[in-house]
Amino acid sequence: MTIPEPRNGMSLVPAADAKATKKEFTSDQEVRWCPGCGDYAILAAMQSFLPELGLRRENVVCISGIGCAARFPYYLNTYGMHSIHGRAPAIATGLATSRPDLSVWVVGGDGDFMSIGGNHLIHALRRNVNLKLLMFNNRIYGLTKGQYSPTSEVGKLTKSTPYGSIDFPFNPVSLALGAEATFVARTIDSDRKHLTSVLRAAAEHRGAAFVEILQNCDIFNDGAFDLLKKPETRDTAVVRLEHGQPVRFGVDGQKGVRLSPQGGLDVVDVAAVGEDALLVHDAHAPEPATAFMLSRLGNVDDGVTPVGVLRSVERPTYDDQVRRQIDDAVATSGPGDLAALLASGDTWTIS
Amino acid sequence: MGVRGVSKEVRQKDRVIIRFAGDSGDGMQLTGDRFTSETAELGNDLSTLPDFPAEIRAPAGTLPGVSAFQLHFADHDVMTPGDRPDVLVAMNPAALKANIGDLPAGADVIVNTDEFTPRALAKVGYAANPLEDDSLSAYQVHAIPLTSLTVKALETFEISRKDAERAKNMFALGLLSWLYHRPVESTLAFLQRKFAAAPELARANVTASNAGWNFGETTEAFTVRYEVKPAVMPPGLYRNITGNIALAYGLIASSQRSGLPLFLGSYPITPASDILHELSKHKRFGVRTFQAEDEIAGVGAALGAAFGGAIGVTTTSGPGVDLKSETIGLAVTLELPLVVCDIQRAGPSTGMPTKAEQSDLLLAMFGRHGEAPVPIVAPLSPSDCFDAAIEAVRIALKYRTPVFLLSDAYLANGSEPWLLPDVASLPDLRVEFATEPNHTKADGTAEFWPYLRDPETLARPWAVPGTAGLEHRVGGIEKADGSGNISYDPSNHDTMVRLRQAKIDGIVRDIPPLAVDDPTGDAEVLVLGWGSTYGPIGAAVRLVRESGAKVAQAHLRHLNPLPANTGDVLRAYRRVLIPEMNLGQLALLIRARYLVDAISYTQVRGMPFKSDELVDALRDVIDT
Numbered sequence: 010m011t012i013p014e015p016r017n018g019m020s021l022v023p024a025a026d027a028k029a030t031k032k033e034f035t036s037d038q039e040v041r042w043c044p045g046c047g048d049y050a051i052l053a054a055m056q057s058f059l060p061e062l063g064l065r066r067e068n069v070v071c072i073s074g075i076g077c078a079a080r081f082p083y084y085l086n087t088y089g090m091h092s093i094h095g096r097a098p099a100i101a102t103g104l105a106t107s108r109p110d111l112s113v114w115v116v117g118g119d120g121d122f123m124s125i126g127g128n129h130l131i132h133a134l135r136r137n138v139n140l141k142l143l144m145f146n147n148r149i150y151g152l153t154k155g156q157y158s159p160t161s162e163v164g165k166l167t168k169s170t171p172y173g174s175i176d177f178p179f180n181p182v183s184l185a186l187g188a189e190a191t192f193v194a195r196t197i198d199s200d201r202k203h204l205t206s207v208l209r210a211a212a213e214h215r216g217a218a219f220v221e222i223l224q225n226c227d228i229f230n231d232g233a234f235d236l237l238k239k240p241e242t243r244d245t246a247v248v249r250l251e252h253g254q255p256v257r258f259g260v261d262g263q264k265g266v267r268l269s270p271q272g273g274l275d276v277v278d279v280a281a282v283g284e285d286a287l288l289v290h291d292a293h294a295p296e297p298a299t300a301f302m303l304s305r306l307g308n309v310d311d312g313v314t315p316v317g318v319l320r321s322v323e324r325p326t327y328d329d330q331v332r333r334q335i336d337d338a339v340a341t342s343g344p345g346d347l348a349a350l351l352a353s354g355d356t357w358t359i360s
Numbered sequence: 361m362g363v364r365g366v367s368k369e370v371r372q373k374d375r376v377i378i379r380f381a382g383d384s385g386d387g388m389q390l391t392g393d394r395f396t397s398e399t400a401e402l403g404n405d406l407s408t409l410p411d412f413p414a415e416i417r418a419p420a421g422t423l424p425g426v427s428a429f430q431l432h433f434a435d436h437d438v439m440t441p442g443d444r445p446d447v448l449v450a451m452n453p454a455a456l457k458a459n460i461g462d463l464p465a466g467a468d469v470i471v472n473t474d475e476f477t478p479r480a481l482a483k484v485g486y487a488a489n490p491l492e493d494d495s496l497s498a499y500q501v502h503a504i505p506l507t508s509l510t511v512k513a514l515e516t517f518e519i520s521r522k523d524a525e526r527a528k529n530m531f532a533l534g535l536l537s538w539l540y541h542r543p544v545e546s547t548l549a550f551l552q553r554k555f556a557a558a559p560e561l562a563r564a565n566v567t568a569s570n571a572g573w574n575f576g577e578t579t580e581a582f583t584v585r586y587e588v589k590p591a592v593m594p595p596g597l598y599r600n601i602t603g604n605i606a607l608a609y610g611l612i613a614s615s616q617r618s619g620l621p622l623f624l625g626s627y628p629i630t631p632a633s634d635i636l637h638e639l640s641k642h643k644r645f646g647v648r649t650f651q652a653e654d655e656i657a658g659v660g661a662a663l664g665a666a667f668g669g670a671i672g673v674t675t676t677s678g679p680g681v682d683l684k685s686e687t688i689g690l691a692v693t694l695e696l697p698l699v700v701c702d703i704q705r706a707g708p709s710t711g712m713p714t715k716a717e718q719s720d721l722l723l724a725m726f727g728r729h730g731e732a733p734v735p736i737v738a739p740l741s742p743s744d745c746f747d748a749a750i751e752a753v754r755i756a757l758k759y760r761t762p763v764f765l766l767s768d769a770y771l772a773n774g775s776e777p778w779l780l781p782d783v784a785s786l787p788d789l790r791v792e793f794a795t796e797p798n799h800t801k802a803d804g805t806a807e808f809w810p811y812l813r814d815p816e817t818l819a820r821p822w823a824v825p826g827t828a829g830l831e832h833r834v835g836g837i838e839k840a841d842g843s844g845n846i847s848y849d850p851s852n853h854d855t856m857v858r859l860r861q862a863k864i865d866g867i868v869r870d871i872p873p874l875a876v877d878d879p880t881g882d883a884e885v886l887v888l889g890w891g892s893t894y895g896p897i898g899a900a901v902r903l904v905r906e907s908g909a910k911v912a913q914a915h916l917r918h919l920n921p922l923p924a925n926t927g928d929v930l931r932a933y934r935r936v937l938i939p940e941m942n943l944g945q946l947a948l949l950i951r952a953r954y955l956v957d958a959i960s961y962t963q964v965r966g967m968p969f970k971s972d973e974l975v976d977a978l979r980d981v982i983d984t
């Protein structure tokens with residue numbers, strides 16, 4: 010399949026005449042998250058980062074479902090819709106498919122995207138609609154006051170699981186890769202620089218970009234990502250993936266990741282095997298197998314968590330192809346003629 | 361005159377009802393469609409009723425596997441597909457058994473004797489061959505070995521025996537075309553097109569059709585031919601059209617007349633899928649069709665497209681409406697245009713997917729949590745689906761509201777001749793998007809208030825993304841009157857609930873009054889209907905009047921709001937009868953709204969009313 014131009018996620022979105030400010034992208038609405046919520050950091054990052062894209066503010070749209078994260082559109086001074094629990098990817102698909110001139114962002118939580126809206130998420134990903142899907146994963150239901158979520162660890166004690174949860178959780182990155190996503194990344198709410206770089210890569214990607222943002226809910230699941238954040242543990246926990254670079258982590262990069270002879274990945278001491286033996290991260294690999302293995306390298310609970318862009322490949326987008334079919338039909342047969350359409354098929358005249 | 365010159369008497373008839381019936385694999389729908397085209401071309405008025413099983417290939421030779429197509433044509437105005445067939449074409453014992461009960465005494469029955477084997481007879485519970493005992497003595501039975509005659513006619517063709525046997529429907533069509541003097545040229549041209557890739561099959565099917573015609577001319581099984589003269593119809597260009605195609609065309613016309621792109625979000629479901637199929641062909645009109653992952657995504661995407669300035673449409677049937685309810689509620693509070701086409705079928709749950717019912721009226725009225733009023737428009741005949749679709753889009757665009765279009769399986773698949781409208785005379789549906797701020801802040805700066813309403817229509821401004829200066833957020837949370845900001849203020853909610861209701865109620869000023877057909881002006885009984893019962897009610901009213909009794913008829917196009925004069929109309933009659941294909945849903949609304957003691961007359965057999973039963977129901981009411 011040939012990939013039609015354009016190849017940048019924003020190429021059909023009109024550019025701003027002058028660079029906007031963070032203030033201009035900030036709405037006048039009072040932000041109502043709990044003090045200390047990780048959502049504040051993500052909002053601040055987005056409000057600063059969006060102007061940098063150089064797009065007209067009126068051509069940016071943020072669509073959300075329901076949940077704490079889903080209040081996001083109210084705080085961005087762009088067009089926005091706070092819709093229905095789980096349905097934001099579907100609504101955004103309709104908008105992006107009919108309006109190529111918009112940069113469409115979808116914001117939701119782990120309940121929104123992985124639970125009630127799981128179906129819409131996987132189909133938006135496989136279709137490769139030009140949407141940026143940001144999933145704030147706090148591994149808990151916040152707005153409904155603290156039930157376990159589809160990303161909560163087994164055994165979690167919550168209001169609805171007083172004996173410990175028994176559902177096996179999703180790994181969101183693995184799920185997205187399995188759903189044929191063309192862009193999959195993970196980042197952390199508190200790491201502004203990393204978060205911004207991942208968001209930029211997502212914005213530039215033409216197609217569906219899935220970004221899992223690990224987000225602290227300090228009311229119902231405080232400290233869920235402390236291993237990744239605390240100075241004493243973060244170096245050994247966070248595996249920063251960079252395209253074209255060997256996969257290394259740990260204090261001073263002492264540890265690395267190597268393709269195991271048995272298949273799968275091994276964590277090794279770099280000093281023992283040498284850097285040349287390490288896996289070099291290829292985000293553009295046509296097949297998602299290695300990205301999938303990386304996504305399962307560890308998890309937050311055992312303290313090894315890969316972050317960064319796991320996969321970024323080109324594939325024709327759904328919305329571009331819809332437009333292409335329409336353009337081709339008009340180019341081949343001319344624009345539709347209503348009177349001729351009504352009179353198509355067998356007709357007869359009564360005089 | 362046939363080759364052997366058997367002379368045939370020609371009899372004039374004013375109307376004929378034919379039912380083709382066979383296995384679902386026998387091609388009965390195609391045969392019916394072709395006979396319909398020939399009949400339309402001849403200039404008869406007509407109405408059709410396809411009736412097929414939900415299963416694609418139900419077990420062969422069984423009663424549930426019977427697929428039928430009924431056609432009523434006449435030299436005058438036809439209102440229904442007809443109650444009782446004058447002619448039954450039965451391709452096997454199952455088709456005979458399933459349909460014989462509907463025939464009046466003296467009807468013609470053409471049976472394919474090749475299929476009347478002991479095994480096939482036993483399969484449907486015939487202890488003895490009905491062709492050999494006197495159980496069919498009330499009918500004119502024409503026992504014809506259709507399959508073997510077809511195979512024989514095609515013996516020189518290089519096609520498989522199976523292909524030869526399958527052409528038996530064209531043999532039957534040729535025979536019926538001969539019997540009723542139908543012009544077959546369009547069918548022959550159709551066969552050439554259909555089998556363009558297999559010329560031998562094309563020739564074989566043409567030959568089978570000709571063989572059927574010639575058989576009629578030469579056999580002694582038929583001594584009489586019939587003629588039905590063309591009907592007197594208004595002059596103009598006509599085509600035959602089904603409800604689903606007319607509905608699809610109405611949506612395309614709405615896009616053309618509004619200048620807005622059409623976006624369909626839909627999930628396949630019987631009997632609505634043909635609208636998706638049809639619209640997906642018309643990319644030249646800029647139509648975007650999105651086959652969604654589920655019903656919810658279908659309506660969600662349509663709403664998303666509407667937010668972006670498109671005509672957002674979703675097509676479905678009852679089970680899909682259940683799933684879409686939450687999104688329709690969101691559209692109510694977002695106050696964005698959205699058209700929800702519900703092609704009603706027999707429920708509850710899966711029910712009978714290919715059979716018609718009018719049982720989603722109250723679902724459309726009330727099937728959402730909270731106070732969530734939605735206008736409802738209903739077509740009354742297959743071709744009327746075109747106008748009803750345009751009306752639904754008109755209301756949605758003008759009042760920024762979701763609108764229900766309630767068609768049903770009978771309208772969807774049934775067909776009738778359609779006098780093509782003059783495109784330039786279709787309603788002008790242009791709307792204006794908001795382009796400027798509409799409110800001044802205390803500090804004198806201008807801003808945009810998404811919920812500042814048009815004082816006349818109470819519609820809010822439609823400001824689409826890409827419009828500088830009008831950036832705004834909308835959502836499901838209650839909004840402050842005017843500014844649209846989130847508001848949990850109790851009295852604001854009270855205001856907003858009432859405003860949303862008042863907006864829908866106010867549409868009453870923008871729809872025509874309920875018209876009453878009461879020729880003498882002194883009828884005491886009114887029959888009130890909505891949707892697809894228009895034909896059967898009209899036919900029954902005609903019969904009652906012909907017998908000298910008086911009855912008035914009114915039919916609702918708009919179910920919400922109801923026309924302003926509805927109460928006055930109802931109160932002007934001593935009795936009001938409301939026939940419906942549900943258990944009295946419109947009657948419930950009418951009684952609640954107008955305190956009128958309307959009489960509900962209902963059936964839910966999945967098929968349209970028979971005019972005869974409505975005549976009886978009307979007489980009962982007139983006589984008491």
Ligand code: SF4
Pocket residue numbers: 041042043045046047048077078147151152225226227228229
């Ligand atoms: S409940 Fe948790 S996620 Fe929700 S706003 Fe409060 S801290 Fe944030």
